[in-house]
Amino acid sequence: MPETISFTLNHKPVRLTVDPDRTLLWVLRTDLGLTGTKYGCGESHCGSCTVLVDQRAMRSCSLTVKDVRDKDVVTIEGLASDGHLHPLQEAFMAHDALQCGFCTPGMILTAFSLLRSNPQPTRDQIIRGMEDNFCRCGAHTRIIDAIQAAAASMKGVR
Amino acid sequence: MNPNLPSALDFEHGADVVTPAAASRRDFLKRVGGGLVIFVALRDWAAAQEVVQEAARPMTVQRSLPTDFNAFLRIGEDGRVTCFTGKIEMGQGPITSLPQMVAEELEVPLESVDIVMGDTDLCPFDMGTWGSLTTRGFGPAMRTAAAEAKAVLLQLGSESLKIPVSQAVAQDGFVVDRLNGGHRISYGQLTKGRTIERHLSVKPALKDAAQFKIAGKPVLRRDARDKVTGKAQYTADLRLPGMLYAKILRPPAHGARLKEVDTAPAKAVAGVQVYQDGDFVAVLHEMPDAAEQALGKVIAEFDAPPATVDDTTIFDHLMRVATAPKIAAQGGDLAQGKSQAVRSFDSSYLNSYVAHSPIETHAALAKIEGGRATVWASTQNPFGAREEIAKAIGFPIENVRVITPFVGGGFGGKAFNLQAVEAARLAKATGRPVQVMWSREEEFFNDTFRPAAVVKISSGIDAAGRMTFWDYEVLYAGDRGAAHFYTIPNHRTAAVGNFNSSAGVHPFGVGAWRAPGNNTNTFARESQIDMMAAAARIDPVEFRLKHLTDPRMIRVVKAAAELFAWTPAVSPSRRGYGVACGNDAGSYVATIAEVAVDTEKGTVHVKRVVCAQEMGVVINPEGAKMQMEGCITMGLGYALTEEVHFKGGAVLDTNYDTYALPRFSWLPKIETVILEANDIPPQGGGEPAIIVMGAVVANAIYDATGARLFQLPMTPDRVRAALKATGSAVA
Numbered sequence: 001m002p003e004t005i006s007f008t009l010n011h012k013p014v015r016l017t018v019d020p021d022r023t024l025l026w027v028l029r030t031d032l033g034l035t036g037t038k039y040g041c042g043e044s045h046c047g048s049c050t051v052l053v054d055q056r057a058m059r060s061c062s063l064t065v066k067d068v069r070d071k072d073v074v075t076i077e078g079l080a081s082d083g084h085l086h087p088l089q090e091a092f093m094a095h096d097a098l099q100c101g102f103c104t105p106g107m108i109l110t111a112f113s114l115l116r117s118n119p120q121p122t123r124d125q126i127i128r129g130m131e132d133n134f135c136r137c138g139a140h141t142r143i144i145d146a147i148q149a150a151a152a153s154m155k156g157v158r
Numbered sequence: 159m160n161p162n163l164p165s166a167l168d169f170e171h172g173a174d175v176v177t178p179a180a181a182s183r184r185d186f187l188k189r190v191g192g193g194l195v196i197f198v199a200l201r202d203w204a205a206a207q208e209v210v211q212e213a214a215r216p217m218t219v220q221r222s223l224p225t226d227f228n229a230f231l232r233i234g235e236d237g238r239v240t241c242f243t244g245k246i247e248m249g250q251g252p253i254t255s256l257p258q259m260v261a262e263e264l265e266v267p268l269e270s271v272d273i274v275m276g277d278t279d280l281c282p283f284d285m286g287t288w289g290s291l292t293t294r295g296f297g298p299a300m301r302t303a304a305a306e307a308k309a310v311l312l313q314l315g316s317e318s319l320k321i322p323v324s325q326a327v328a329q330d331g332f333v334v335d336r337l338n339g340g341h342r343i344s345y346g347q348l349t350k351g352r353t354i355e356r357h358l359s360v361k362p363a364l365k366d367a368a369q370f371k372i373a374g375k376p377v378l379r380r381d382a383r384d385k386v387t388g389k390a391q392y393t394a395d396l397r398l399p400g401m402l403y404a405k406i407l408r409p410p411a412h413g414a415r416l417k418e419v420d421t422a423p424a425k426a427v428a429g430v431q432v433y434q435d436g437d438f439v440a441v442l443h444e445m446p447d448a449a450e451q452a453l454g455k456v457i458a459e460f461d462a463p464p465a466t467v468d469d470t471t472i473f474d475h476l477m478r479v480a481t482a483p484k485i486a487a488q489g490g491d492l493a494q495g496k497s498q499a500v501r502s503f504d505s506s507y508l509n510s511y512v513a514h515s516p517i518e519t520h521a522a523l524a525k526i527e528g529g530r531a532t533v534w535a536s537t538q539n540p541f542g543a544r545e546e547i548a549k550a551i552g553f554p555i556e557n558v559r560v561i562t563p564f565v566g567g568g569f570g571g572k573a574f575n576l577q578a579v580e581a582a583r584l585a586k587a588t589g590r591p592v593q594v595m596w597s598r599e600e601e602f603f604n605d606t607f608r609p610a611a612v613v614k615i616s617s618g619i620d621a622a623g624r625m626t627f628w629d630y631e632v633l634y635a636g637d638r639g640a641a642h643f644y645t646i647p648n649h650r651t652a653a654v655g656n657f658n659s660s661a662g663v664h665p666f667g668v669g670a671w672r673a674p675g676n677n678t679n680t681f682a683r684e685s686q687i688d689m690m691a692a693a694a695r696i697d698p699v700e701f702r703l704k705h706l707t708d709p710r711m712i713r714v715v716k717a718a719a720e721l722f723a724w725t726p727a728v729s730p731s732r733r734g735y736g737v738a739c740g741n742d743a744g745s746y747v748a749t750i751a752e753v754a755v756d757t758e759k760g761t762v763h764v765k766r767v768v769c770a771q772e773m774g775v776v777i778n779p780e781g782a783k784m785q786m787e788g789c790i791t792m793g794l795g796y797a798l799t800e801e802v803h804f805k806g807g808a809v810l811d812t813n814y815d816t817y818a819l820p821r822f823s824w825l826p827k828i829e830t831v832i833l834e835a836n837d838i839p840p841q842g843g844g845e846p847a848i849i850v851m852g853a854v855v856a857n858a859i860y861d862a863t864g865a866r867l868f869q870l871p872m873t874p875d876r877v878r879a880a881l882k883a884t885g886s887a888v889a
Contacts, residue, residue, distance in 0.1 A: 035395035036388020045814035076388035100249030101385030102566030138791030
């Protein structure tokens, strides 16, 4: 049975009347029109569908819409503020840290979550933090470089 | 990338499409508006035809390039330049490198160049995006169109400025009076109000690389901003009013036939439509997750043929069904070579089926209106998709338009377009736009895998450590990269079959996988070479150099050794260093790797990879290096873990829990160098650096442990087995 579910999405309140057990990924991509969040595997292996829930990276393919009731959800479309790209977005561009770009939203949001809990990670810590995000094109080296550069430019400030 | 994509705000585009493709120049001109339009005929270009023939190989029907109406470039009234290409952007970077070429030859700022890619109504016919052919095959046509456009503009400009054409120069989108810099007119002003159609009759001179100001310089990706903000649209991101999402019933195994099906429980779900035509059963709904759930309610029974082969018996099967080989190269006298050898080596090299596994699964969105189909598809082959769709839905080809949004990775796997056919059939059946996006399980099931293959080599060396004979036969990988390039007086290279599917050989579809054939061939050849170097007690770099005469190959081997700071030693030196070299897509590559082997667990950690590549003139050096890094990283997968498990036509891998892609923690320290070769035209860059990855890791494992691996991937079990066979588990 449909329920009304409220949460914050990209800094704005939303109210949806929806089957509460629907997968968050598909609700974002269809009902809410936010297609930056990608389907890659549907089983939490690849990280393409990563979103921020209360600032932490979560796999939207394995969340239902009721899981985010009253929470704060940010997708890749909500990361830039006032037209200014987030330092991670700038760094991914500057370091060519992408090829086909399909995994990129998930990479950036996972890195956001990583830097939030560890603002100045070592290279090894970045590798551990990103381990469960897949990139088939092989942009890994540049992704690590971009995250390091973003961490440096943020100087520990989110 | 392509302005012709529907979005939430622009549903109508595509509805007003005029006459199709091959139709006429007049229609094309009407569609793109006024301005200077340049057509290029490739007819005179033997070299271009040659690469086109190579490009055609993955297609079922070979075709040559049409000799008219080929490459386009348009200079609009606003001075903006639009180039049109049938190539697509899947991460490999032509969205940046093709405009670089145009800007360079046309003398305009890079920012003023737009590109339309993979639209069969707007773009010149193209064979498909594969074979590392965009830069070397299509690039010359695009550069020539730009050079010709510049010549025409100089003519028009000198007339307008009332100066002799020899006094006019092209600069930053202006024709300028050489003697008075302030006396100038912009390209936009020159084309204003006129439609000027020009045909290329003579091949204009292209710039030398030494003159490059825009091409040949590192440029950041033009699609980066859209890709980091989530704006970039891939096929499954497109929405049309009234569209349905379809999920399709798949058999449990290839070759299985539908025996009985009950779709009533699915039909009972509100909003669900079911379509059935023989074995093709689809469930459609306005929400993709609802369609998927409803598909789960379909009760189906299949008759599967008995499984006669699996991932362990496949190699025996391939040897059993092998037909007579075709000779690809030979010379000297094998019997004589054998008699001269003091040591001979007979080996069989195996490699398993490998998935393409782009992170974006196959997707398509089809709309049919007024007898015309428009299909947006994630494809490497829009023109091929158009043919497949037209045939499936019984439309004339000119009534089908394929548009290619950003593609989320292809690697050869998106050369075939079953998903686009499925979407088109369902759009025709339902009368509504239909989107199909395969699940990861469907992507594994329907993939056209890199084929399992066997390479048999018999070779020998004399007392001085010189190779005396080489007898090489490759089964079912194809002969790309099979011919050796060493000095061996008596030799034969033969191939059975190709990397394409042939009846009775493979239990499912196979096809081109990044540098098709060459990964298998280079693994076998470079392993065998290494084995002989070790037996001759000669350093493996030195052994190769001793048998090389091609200066380009010598150069990359030496460059890799220098960058690595290689010091000669006979293998196994226990250092864990391996070397391998090869050529692909016209480029030369040599790679040296350092590995650490855990002899207890059998795991291999690749610590460092140094790669030297020579690829002729480089258009976007940064893009080329990204391709090399991507090749190295992706190559670790087929070297170490990637292998499709199956039983008969049933594909047992359904997701990434059993099929392991390379991860961040695998990353070696990667160092790449591109050797300058401005006297050689641009060569391929998307594939060469991946071909050596199996061999370089195998050779490094041998150097570390003395154990020789003959099968890809080199899983911990296989490494342990090889160590045991060698009896040399070294700490």
